[in-house]
Amino acid sequence: MAGIMKGMVYMKIEKTLIISVLILILSISTFAQDLNQLDWLNDLDGKSAATYGDAVKIFAIQTSGRSSSFRADSSLLEKSGIALDGYSEGEELSRGMLAKMTARYLDLGGSLMYMVFGAERYAFRACVAEGIMRGDASENDIISGPELVEVLGRVSEIRGDR
Amino acid sequence: MKPLAMTILSAILVCYTVSAFAEISVLKVSGTAAYRDGKRWVPLKAGMKLPEGVKVSTGANSSAELRVNSINHTVRIKPLTMIQVFSKESKSTTNTHIGLKRGGITAKVPRDARVKTVFKVSTPIATSSVRGTEEDISYGPGSGMMIYDVRSLVEAKNRLGRSKFISGRLKYVQQLNLPKSFNIANDMRSRSLVAVYGSGMTGDEVDAMLYTGGDQTGGPESDTGILDNQMQQDARVRLNITWPE
Numbered sequence: 001m002a003g004i005m006k007g008m009v010y011m012k013i014e015k016t017l018i019i020s021v022l023i024l025i026l027s028i029s030t031f032a033q034d035l036n037q038l039d040w041l042n043d044l045d046g047k048s049a050a051t052y053g054d055a056v057k058i059f060a061i062q063t064s065g066r067s068s069s070f071r072a073d074s075s076l077l078e079k080s081g082i083a084l085d086g087y088s089e090g091e092e093l094s095r096g097m098l099a100k101m102t103a104r105y106l107d108l109g110g111s112l113m114y115m116v117f118g119a120e121r122y123a124f125r126a127c128v129a130e131g132i133m134r135g136d137a138s139e140n141d142i143i144s145g146p147e148l149v150e151v152l153g154r155v156s157e158i159r160g161d162r
Numbered sequence: 163m164k165p166l167a168m169t170i171l172s173a174i175l176v177c178y179t180v181s182a183f184a185e186i187s188v189l190k191v192s193g194t195a196a197y198r199d200g201k202r203w204v205p206l207k208a209g210m211k212l213p214e215g216v217k218v219s220t221g222a223n224s225s226a227e228l229r230v231n232s233i234n235h236t237v238r239i240k241p242l243t244m245i246q247v248f249s250k251e252s253k254s255t256t257n258t259h260i261g262l263k264r265g266g267i268t269a270k271v272p273r274d275a276r277v278k279t280v281f282k283v284s285t286p287i288a289t290s291s292v293r294g295t296e297e298d299i300s301y302g303p304g305s306g307m308m309i310y311d312v313r314s315l316v317e318a319k320n321r322l323g324r325s326k327f328i329s330g331r332l333k334y335v336q337q338l339n340l341p342k343s344f345n346i347a348n349d350m351r352s353r354s355l356v357a358v359y360g361s362g363m364t365g366d367e368v369d370a371m372l373y374t375g376g377d378q379t380g381g382p383e384s385d386t387g388i389l390d391n392q393m394q395q396d397a398r399v400r401l402n403i404t405w406p407e
Binding site: 037153 | 193194196202203205219221222223240241242243244264265266300302303304305
């Protein structure tokens with residue numbers, strides 16, 4: 001009888017240990033994922049041309065706090081209406097593309113033409129009106145990694161102020 | 163006095179006057195914020211002490227607040243920002259230098275009359291020296307370096323040594339590859355109903371300016387020297403209101 005009791009106590013301890021280890025592993029992986037974001041941002045900071053994939057990833061982090069694969073992130077952004085149609089992961093990111101994603105995320109209505117047509121060109125103008133982008137550029141310019149980070153920094157600040 | 167006694171006395175004096183590294187500590191963290199330790203990132207936690215020259219980075223939707231010395235000079239690090247912090251202090255001086263690689267910060271530098279304070283924020287294109295209590299600074303390749311929401315006074319100096327004093331709603335914008343910053347009153351002008359000019363101008367000068375429809379918030383080349391010298395003084399506003407017939 002005492003042996004059975006002893007065995008039960010050991011099983012309980014074993015169970016508690018397993019649960020604790022699992023919690024520890026989960027929390028470590030959460031930290032690792034967060035810190036990976038910083039390494040990825042550093043890499044992005046050195047890129048002369050950002051891609052649509054980079055924009056999808058940074059918007060996924062901005063909206064949900066994490067990112068995984070391009071496919072999963074795209075599907076997440078599709079649900080919130082931020083994703084763009086017809087672009088592949090490796091396609092170079094233009095200012096107009098980023099402006100459109102930004103305008104959708106922030107629900108910008110600063111430009112009547114953007115509200116009517118929803119085109120990248122007018123999304124860019126709406127972003128200029130909000131002070132998110134500079135007006136002396138073109139919507140066809142390719143965005144660099146540091147510029148993408150800069151725009152998202154401003155987006156993050158505007159979102160935080162609302 | 164004997165040489166040995168002189169040496170000891172000098173050493174004591176040097177130890178007393180030379181600034182030591184100030185304590186850099188973490189006040190608040192929200193989201194992903196970490197400091198660089200060798201090749202790895204270490205997550206920031208409230209209460210953590212950081213070493214001199216520490217590099218701190220924040221992720222999307224994240225922020226952190228640091229205290230950079232014992233007299234409560236603080237820096238709020240905005241999302242997607244990377245900074246490096248150097249801070250020294252002695253009983254009578256504090257010397258803080260922040261390198262802003264990207265993103266934005268809000269620096270709060272409360273004054274202590276007994277302590278000589280140097281608080282500089284540098285970006286690759288310009289440096290700000292806080293002479294007041296609070297400022298917002300951001301840097302990025304698109305917009306350049308911006309200094310705004312200043313309480314009291316800030317001096318901004320670009321790489322060519324051209325400096326401007328910023329106060330109140332004035333905004334400093336220095337873009338990459340431009341020799342001069344924009345007119346510091348540009349941002350105010352779009353919200354202004356009246357012409358802005360310094361009270362040191364003669365009546366003829368004011369009339370000429372109003373006749374051409376200009377004021378001292380004009381283009382990037384406009385002279386803001388008179389306004390610069392009148393910061394933190396009372397402004398005199400003359401309003402001529404013409405009612406429609």
